[in-house]
Amino acid sequence: MTLAKAAGQFTETEIDDEVVVMSLTSGDFFSLTGTARAIWLALDGQHDRAGLITALAAEFEAEPDAIAPDVDDFLAQLSAAGLLSGA
Amino acid sequence: MALLARETAWRRGPVPRDLDGITVPLGHRLITGGRYLQWSDSGYGYYHAPGEGIVIERPDGADPDEEALWLNGSVYAGVACLNGFLPLHASAVAAGGQVIAFTGPTGAGKSTLAAGLGQLGFPLFCDDTLLVDLHSTAGLIAMPGHKRLKLLPDALALAGAAAQAPVGAETGKFYAQPAAGDVGQPLPLAGLVFLEAGPETLWQEIRGAQRFVRLEDDHYTQEIFREAAQPGRAELFALRARLAGQVAMARLGRPISAAGFAASLALVATRIREFAR
Numbered sequence: 001m002t003l004a005k006a007a008g009q010f011t012e013t014e015i016d017d018e019v020v021v022m023s024l025t026s027g028d029f030f031s032l033t034g035t036a037r038a039i040w041l042a043l044d045g046q047h048d049r050a051g052l053i054t055a056l057a058a059e060f061e062a063e064p065d066a067i068a069p070d071v072d073d074f075l076a077q078l079s080a081a082g083l084l085s086g087a
Numbered sequence: 088m089a090l091l092a093r094e095t096a097w098r099r100g101p102v103p104r105d106l107d108g109i110t111v112p113l114g115h116r117l118i119t120g121g122r123y124l125q126w127s128d129s130g131y132g133y134y135h136a137p138g139e140g141i142v143i144e145r146p147d148g149a150d151p152d153e154e155a156l157w158l159n160g161s162v163y164a165g166v167a168c169l170n171g172f173l174p175l176h177a178s179a180v181a182a183g184g185q186v187i188a189f190t191g192p193t194g195a196g197k198s199t200l201a202a203g204l205g206q207l208g209f210p211l212f213c214d215d216t217l218l219v220d221l222h223s224t225a226g227l228i229a230m231p232g233h234k235r236l237k238l239l240p241d242a243l244a245l246a247g248a249a250a251q252a253p254v255g256a257e258t259g260k261f262y263a264q265p266a267a268g269d270v271g272q273p274l275p276l277a278g279l280v281f282l283e284a285g286p287e288t289l290w291q292e293i294r295g296a297q298r299f300v301r302l303e304d305d306h307y308t309q310e311i312f313r314e315a316a317q318p319g320r321a322e323l324f325a326l327r328a329r330l331a332g333q334v335a336m337a338r339l340g341r342p343i344s345a346a347g348f349a350a351s352l353a354l355v356a357t358r359i360r361e362f363a364r
Contacts, residue, residue, distance in 0.1 A: 011321050013328035018295035020331075022324045031296030 003052060003075065004045035006085045025082055035060070035067075039074050043084070049075070088273060091218070091230060094170050095141060095163055102132030102144040116161065118314045123165045129153060133162045141166060152255025159234045160216075164308045167218050168315035172230065173326065176306035177217040177279070179229065180209035180359070181270045186229040187359045188217050189339075190304075191282035196343070198238055200282065202246035203352045205266035209359070211236060212270050216308060219276060221326075227333050229276040236263045245348050278335045278362050280355070285340035288350045290358055293338055298331035301338075335362065 012021045019032040019040055032040050035056075042055055053071050057064040078084040104110055106124050111117045116125035123135040130146030131154060141162060145154060164174045178197035179188035189197045198214050205211055213232025220228040236248075237260040243250050250261040281293070281301055293301055312318075318326065337358070341351035 011324050013324070013332065015298055015328070015331050016295045020296045020299055020328070022320065024320055027320055029296065029299060033295070 001086045002045055002048050003043055003084060003086045005040070005043050006083050010083050021083065023081055023083060028081065030081065030083075035070060036074055039071060040078075043078075045086075048086075088230070090170055091167060091172065093140065094135070094137070095166050095233070097141040097143055097158060099145065100142040102126075102134040102142055116165070116314075118165060118169070118311070121169055123162065123169060123315075125157070125162060125165070127153070127157055131157055133157060135162070135166045135169070137169075150256055156254075156256050156258075161307060161311060163233055164216060164218075165311045165315055168312045171221050173219040173221055173312060174308035175217045175219060175279075176215070176304055176308055178214045179212040179217050179232075180204045181212045181274060182209055182277075182359045182362060184274060185277035185362065186212050186217075186274045187278040187280065187362055188212075188229070188276065189280045189282055192306075195282040195284075196242075196348075197282060198236060199242040199246050199348070200352070200355065202236060202238060202242070202248045202263060202265065203348065204356065204359075206247045207352070207356045208267050209356070210267045210270050211265035212274065217276075219330075220273065227276045227330065228273045230273050231270050236265055237261070238263045245345060276334055278337065278359065279330075281336070281338045283338055283340045284343045286342060287340065288342070288347060288354055289338075289340045290354055291338050291340075293336040298336050299327050301336060302327050302330060 009025060010021050010023055012019055019037050021030045021032060038056060038059060042052055047055060053064045053068050056071060057067055075084060106117050106119055106122055109117060111124050111126050113126045113130060114128040121137050125133045129149055131149060132144035134142045167174060175190060177188040177190040178201040179186050180201050189200050191197055201211055214234050214236045218230040220230060237254050238248060239260050243261060243263060248263040248266060250263060252262050254260040254262060339351060339355060341347045
């Protein structure tokens with residue numbers, strides 16, 4: 001199943017090297033930096049979980065197995081906040 | 088400028104007690120349908136409708152000093168909000184054709200700092216309320232202040248400013264002449280500096296999401312903006328994103344003392360000259 005940002009559920013902007021995302025449902029803000037920002041930007045609706053991890057591993061020159069737990073944690077947080085579709 | 092001048096031009100006349108069948112009691116205001124109605128506790132009435140300016144009803148025996156405080160405070164801010172301006176709780180100076188604004192809670196020293204910078208040659212841009220023009224899609228343009236500089240006696244001494252007439256209305260403040268004069272035309276808003284009390288004098292740039300957090304403000308002008316513009320979450324976010332993306336931000340910490348004021352004044356003057364370059 002492909003993963004994507006939950007359309008219509010958020011608004012976002014980039015400031016300096018951070019992405020600031022706001023849930024339109026709760027009004028909560030999320031500041032995404034570093035790997036969280038990279039994962040968020042990679043959620044383009046073209047990858048499933050495995051493809052997302054492969055793409056990020058290539059970007060960060062890391063082993064897919066090494067980054068998978070962090071990616072899963074962040075995807076779970078996005079899902080809980082209602083910002084992820086396809087999870 | 089012309090829009091704001093037209094919509095805030097005032098005259099005396101009868102002010103309605105209600106809008107759309109809703110009576111506004113003394114000490115309250117109502118903003119609806121592009122109109123603004125306020126009755127003060129003492130019985131001053133203020134009314135604005137599009138294209139009609141502001142009508143003021145003065146009660147018998149009222150303190151005349153109070154009239155201008157309401158007019159230049161919440162009423163002016165409300166009318167500005169209804170006409171596409173965002174009020175920020177800030178005093179500001181001009182530097183190199185741009186505006187550097189100082190914000191913080193009441194008593195943080197915004198006016199005193201702006202007045203002190205006048206002694207160093209920076210003209211006053213506004214005192215207490217900074218209006219940002221949201222019509223322009225290019226940069227953020229700030230409107231020159233409509234209020235006279237007001238300072239408490241200890242602030243007058245700190246800033247080296249000369250007292251003029253007392254403000255009255257039990258404020259304890261005096262009107263003061265800006266040492267380097269003031270600015271009469273709109274200018275780009277370049278910087279927003281957050282004033283804080285602290286043990287040492289410091290200037291620290293604010294970056295990223297912290298800019299969003301810093302733009303949270305519980306000043307009455309923000310309440311008026313929400314009542315007048317009724318922005319949704321997405322609109323408020325977009326507005327903050329615009330401010331955060333286009334205006335440099337920094338925090339200024341300093342001890343609240345005469346020595347702390349002098350040190351912070353020198354530091355701020357150096358920094359805002361850098362902004363201007």
